Amino acid sequence: MNYHRCYYIYILTNYNRTVLYTGVTNDLPQRIVEHYLSRGDPKTFTGRYNVFYLLYFEEFRYILDAIAREKEIKGWSRKKKLALVLPFNPDMKFLNTELFDEWPPKDMFHRKDLR
Numbered sequence: 001m002n003y004h005r006c007y008y009i010y011i012l013t014n015y016n017r018t019v020l021y022t023g024v025t026n027d028l029p030q031r032i033v034e035h036y037l038s039r040g041d042p043k044t045f046t047g048r049y050n051v052f053y054l055l056y057f058e059e060f061r062y063i064l065d066a067i068a069r070e071k072e073i074k075g076w077s078r079k080k081k082l083a084l085v086l087p088f089n090p091d092m093k094f095l096n097t098e099l100f101d102e103w104p105p106k107d108m109f110h111r112k113d114l115r
Contacts, residue, residue, distance in 0.1 A: 007066035009073065011056040011085060014049050017092055020081050021051045024070040028057060029099045036104055054095040056085045 008028045012021045012035060025031035032054055041047030060066040073081060089095065096103040 007060045007063050009058050009060070009066050009070045010054060011073070011081065012046065012051045013053050013055050013092075014051050015053065017053075017055075019049045019051050020055075020078060020085075021046055021049075022070055022073045022081070024063075024066045026063070028054075032096060032099060033105060052096075054099070055092060056088050057095075 005026055007024065007026050008031075009022060009024050010028060010031070012023070012032075013019055023031065032052060035046045035052040038044050038047040039050045039052060046052065058066075058069065060069065073084070076084075085092065094103070
């Protein structure tokens with residue numbers, strides 16, 4: 001079996017698309033659910049601003065590459081982040097339904113990739 005783990009950087013936003021958050025993970029659907037479940041939690045940035053709508057992601061084979069890309073993007077201005085997102089997602093559409101049959105998910109196991 002030729003298995004290798006994938007890593008992702010991702011950009012999330014809130015409902016009004018006023019906040020952009022960049023993160024890194026090895027399980028994108030799981031991480032989106034975690035952000036969703038922490039909504040309203042004042043202890044976390046994404047919870048405080050209800051940031052759990054996926055706008056953009058990139059896949060990497062190596063974690064160090066993903067971390068380096070995350071750090072690079074986090075240092076960018078909003079304008080530069082939008083210049084990255086818009087060619088990938090011109091309508092700034094929420095991509096959560098690309099990972100799940102329905103959004104919000106009834107449970108974690110409603111993910112498309114676990115079928």
